[in-house]
Amino acid sequence: MLGRMYEGEVCSAARTLEIVGERWSLLIIRNAMFAGTTRFTEFQRGLGIAPNILTKRLAEFVEAGLFEQRTDTGHTEYLLTAKGLDLKPVIVALTAWGDRWAAPDGPPVTYRHTGCGGEVGVRLDCSNCTDTPDVTEVTAELAPWAYEKKYGAPASLQ
Template identity: 45%
Template sequence: MLGRTYAGQNCSIAKSLELIGERWTMLIVREVFLGNRRFDEIATRLNIARNVLTARLTWLVDEGVLTKVRYQERPERFEYRFTEKGIDLWPVIVSLLQFGDQYYAPDGPPVVLRHKGCGGAVDAHRTCATCGQRLTARDVTGEPGPGARPVAA
């Protein structure tokens, strides 16, 4: 396995890749953006080994992208929510999603992003195609698109 450090590179892209460049990390970020914040939800949707998910969630919390919020005391259970640093990853996720939709989704987008306010689609500039509002992660919800498939359990 390749290391995730780019020592000696004075490059903001390399530094960002140290944080999010590992495969599972961005998929976990995607799940949290889609509202799946609990460990078991994320594990089921990604079909990821529990030890790998634990390590990646710990990494994202340690790096200040996510925060753990207890939602149950006995047994103790947590949700993972974005910090402001994590919310700032939204444009990256949207760009990757739209790139994938354009080049790798022959049956249509698996997920469609919609403006919570009016239901309009999110365009390439992260603006609502219906009302023209500039959107942030807090303004948008994801819903199954024409290329969606059932989640493998």
């Protein structure tokens, strides 16, 4: 966790970073998603994370609704919820960026569709046409309520 809320920010990205923006967060979630990690000792061993940090992160993820804590046969397991699984495209997108800009030996992992074996990636799609816009063609537009909250005036006055 980043340790502070971005109350002045009208931004879902900033709010998301409050939940998963800490250094270990997405690695814990990645291991749960793609390595099948569910137990504390597996996360600790697989990531080399300090127990106190892992304890805190898992508790925060349970509280945020990303993981469900379940005790079965004397072992506590941390299972991703639908909310946690919805972060899968984020992990895939971060991996793609890392493959391009931070993998000098080439991509270490390929994400595949279990149905056909094809490679899976994340792409930008326009909901209005059939284009897949280049990143330079994507802009951000504040919703009217967000504009008013951020600037204290209706968007119609801009």
